[in-house]
Amino acid sequence: TSSPIGTEPGILKQSFSDDPSTWSVEEVIQFLKQTDPQTLTPIADLFRQHDIDGKALLLLKSDMMIKYMGLKLGTAVKLCHYIDKLKEEKF
DSSP states (O other), rough: OOOOOTTOOOOOOSSSSSSSGOOOOOHHHHHHHHHHHHGGGHHHHHHHHHOHHHHHHHHHHHHHHHHOOOOOOOHHHHHHHHHHHHHOOOO
């Protein structure tokens, strides 16, 4: 019997559902911290405040992040890149 843990390539770790649109706010934050701890850990609370769950994450655009969440352009661009990768893995 092979264990599913550690066999999944790509961004997702074993604790996540394969469908990012079903993620809770906390799962989104875990994803951010695992994907790019240095850049994204400092903005985790922002995601909590704005109630960004999996569905919201997939709908986020860089202009929204900058205008409404106050993110810097560099952070927003990186985040968009990670979100695009998630969408590629999903579809």
